[in-house]
């Protein structure tokens with residue numbers, strides 16, 4: 124795609140947001156169809172970050188300003204998220220209530236996406252990510268470096284994959300689930316909505332929604348979310 128790069132505003136200014144800004148700044152055309160973006164700045168609700176410069180990129184204002192930036196033609200990316208709050212990206216997307224066209228989709232040039240795989244709006248694939256065949260990835264999904272998603276995997280909106288996660292074939296990862304660094308998931312298993320899988324875990328059973336599982340083989344550690352939030356996640360389960 125030719126023409127001037129579209130301004131990009133990144134919502135959140137934490138670790139994943141900073142990594143994604145570095146990706147976009149270092150590579151010319153990172154959209155799935157070759158779209159190019161120029162980072163305009165971060166938005167962040169932490170008043171201590173307001174008006175500061177993070178890694179050379181300004182924090183322009185609070186997350187609510189995303190609506191104004193979208194109206195002025197900027198593309199957005201929601202890059203909040205951490206293992207302590209697996210559903211934060213989903214809540215922010217709901218709060219902003221913007222259509223898919225408002226969001227960029229970013230694919231590192233060294234990610235390998237099979238032509239029959241699908242990526243939703245607002246999703247980010249970092250370096251070394253591989254989608255082998257017929258992988259269906261939803262909207263606002265964060266995929267950190269060297270994650271491997273294999274044939275027929277289905278990933279719901281707002282899911283997060285920390286570096287080095289590998290899924291066998293036909294795995295389903297539901298909305299806003301979080302898989303910690305290096306987790307492995309056996310073929311055909313389901314990771315429930317808002318569940319959290321600990322780093323280095325080997326998942327051989329389905330993980331129910333809203334639970335934290337860890338270890339090899341992975342076992343239940345605790346609930347990931349308060350019971351009220353868990354009820355709403357269960358209602359939304361596909």
Ligand SMILES: CC(C)(COP(=O)(O)OP(=O)(O)OC[C@H]1O[C@@H](n2cnc3c(N)ncnc32)[C@H](O)[C@@H]1OP(=O)(O)O)[C@@H](O)C(=O)NCCC(=O)NCCS
Nearest residue numbers: 206285302303304319320321322323324335336337338344
């Ligand atoms: C699973 C996890 C969320 C648990 O955190 P927590 O609730 O604070 O749990 P604790 O650290 O108190 O550990 C509770 C128990 O689980 C064990 N445990 C914690 N994480 C584990 C893991 N990944 N694998 C195996 N056991 C684990 C602890 O050893 C401890 O066992 P013990 O009571 O016998 O000593 C956390 O360890 C984790 O893996 N987070 C993901 C980290 C990650 O990938 N970050 C990516 C950032 S980009």
